[in-house]
Amino acid sequence: MLATVIPIAYALVTLAFAMSFWRLIKGPDAPDRILALDTLYVNTIALLVLLGIHLGSAIYFEAALLIAMMGFVGTVALCKYLLRGDIIE
Amino acid sequence: MRRWLPHPLLSVSLVVLWLLLVNELSTGHLVLGALLGWLIPFAASRFWPEQIRIRHPGVLLRFLGVFAVDIVRGSFHVAWLILKGPARLRPVFVEVPLDVESDLAISLLANTISLTPGTVSALLSGDRRTLIVHTIDTDDPAALVAEIKQRYEAPLKQVFEGGDA
Amino acid sequence: MTDTLLAVLVLTGAIFTFIGSLGLARLRDFNTRLHGPTKATTLGVGCLLIASALFFSLRDDGVSLHEVLVTLFLFITAPVSAHLLAKAALHLKVRSLAPTPRAGDAQTTDRG
Numbered sequence: 494m495l496a497t498v499i500p501i502a503y504a505l506v507t508l509a510f511a512m513s514f515w516r517l518i519k520g521p522d523a524p525d526r527i528l529a530l531d532t533l534y535v536n537t538i539a540l541l542v543l544l545g546i547h548l549g550s551a552i553y554f555e556a557a558l559l560i561a562m563m564g565f566v567g568t569v570a571l572c573k574y575l576l577r578g579d580i581i582e
Numbered sequence: 583m584r585r586w587l588p589h590p591l592l593s594v595s596l597v598v599l600w601l602l603l604v605n606e607l608s609t610g611h612l613v614l615g616a617l618l619g620w621l622i623p624f625a626a627s628r629f630w631p632e633q634i635r636i637r638h639p640g641v642l643l644r645f646l647g648v649f650a651v652d653i654v655r656g657s658f659h660v661a662w663l664i665l666k667g668p669a670r671l672r673p674v675f676v677e678v679p680l681d682v683e684s685d686l687a688i689s690l691l692a693n694t695i696s697l698t699p700g701t702v703s704a705l706l707s708g709d710r711r712t713l714i715v716h717t718i719d720t721d722d723p724a725a726l727v728a729e730i731k732q733r734y735e736a737p738l739k740q741v742f743e744g745g746d747a
Numbered sequence: 748m749t750d751t752l753l754a755v756l757v758l759t760g761a762i763f764t765f766i767g768s769l770g771l772a773r774l775r776d777f778n779t780r781l782h783g784p785t786k787a788t789t790l791g792v793g794c795l796l797i798a799s800a801l802f803f804s805l806r807d808d809g810v811s812l813h814e815v816l817v818t819l820f821l822f823i824t825a826p827v828s829a830h831l832l833a834k835a836a837l838h839l840k841v842r843s844l845a846p847t848p849r850a851g852d853a854q855t856t857d858r859g
Contacts, residue, residue, distance in 0.1 A: 502761035509768035572831035605813040657790035664770035673845040696826030704833035
C-alpha cells in the first residue's frame with residue numbers, strides 16, 4: 494500500500510514545487526515572492542521527509558530540521574527588510 | 583530559587599526538547615539535558631525578566647484541544663475554498679478589539695488566529711488595543727470577531743492574566 | 748493495518764502540500780494567497796512528519812520522535828512568518844481585494 498502511494502505523493506509534491514516556483518517568478522510584488530520562497534522551503538521539507546520514508550533512512554531528518562530553521566530566519570529577515578529597509582539596527 | 587532557577591517551565595521544556603533532538607532516552611542525555619535546561623534559562627534570564635504563571639491548567643488543556651481541532655478544521659476549510667476557486671471568495675479585514683494586555687497572551691492569540699479557520703492576523707495597532715485580522719471568506723464579520731473573542735481570547739486571558747473560570 | 752495508516756497519512760500530507768501551493772498559484776490577491784501555505788501546507792507537512800515518526804518507530808527498535816520537533820517548529824513559525832508577511836504587504840500597500848484598514852497607514856510598532 495505504502496509502496497503504491499509514495500510515487501503519487503512524489504508527483505503531488507513536485508507539482509507543488511512547480512506552482513510555488515511559478516509564483517516566485519511571476520510575483521507580482523515582493524511579499525508574493527517571499528511567500529513563494531517560504532512555501533518552497535516547506536515543500537523541500539515535505540520532499541526530504543518523503544525521501545526518508547522511501548529510502549528508509551533517517552539521515553535526511555537533520556537536513557529537514559536545518560532547512561526549517563534557516564527558512565524561517567530567512568523569511569523573517571526579508572520581511573524585516575521590507576518593513577524597515579534595514580535588518581540589523 | 584528565583585535567582586538560581588529563573589524559569590522552571592522553560593527548563594523542563596528544554597530537557598524535553600534536548601531528548602527529542604538526540605532521539606534517545608538514556609541517563610547520560612537526561613543529565614546533559616538537565617544541565618542545558620538549567621544553564622540556558624540562567625544565562626538568558628536577563629532577556630526575559632517576567633515570570634510566566636499559568637493559572638487555570640484545565641482551561642489551558644481545553645483550549646489546546648479546541649486549538650488542535652481547529653487547526654485541522656481550518657486546513658480543510660481553506661483547502662476546500664482553494665479547490666472551489668477564487669471567484670467566490672469574499673475577503674475582508676476585520677478589527678478585533680483586544681482585552682488581553684500581556685505580550686505573551688497577545689502573541690499567542692495572534693498565532694492562534696493565524697492557524698485557525700480562514701483567518702490570518704495581519705497587524706497589531708500602535709496602542710496594542712486592536713488586532714487587524716484578514717479573513718479569506720466571510721459574510722458576517724461581526725460574528726467572526728465575536729467568535730474569535732469568545733473562543734480564543736477568553737481562555738487565553740483566563741490562563742495568562744487571571745480572572746474567573 | 749499500520750501500512751494502510753501510513754499510506755493514508757502520506758497521501759493526505761502530499762495532497763495538503765499540493766493544495767497549499769495550488770492556492771498560492773491560483774488565488775487572486777496577496778492576502779488571500781497567504782492563507783494556503785500557512786494552513787494547508789503546514790498541516791500537510793505535519794501529516795508527512797507524523798507518518799515518518801510512525802514509520803521509523805515501527806521499523807527500528809524504540810520510538811523515533813524527533814520528527815515531532817520539526818512539526819512543532821513549523822506550527823510555531825508558520826503563523827509568525829504569515830503575520831510578518833501580512834504586515835509587510837499592508838506596509839507596502841500591495842493590491843488587495845479586501846478594503847485595507849485605516850490603521851494600516853499609522854503603523855509600525857516594533858513588536859513582530
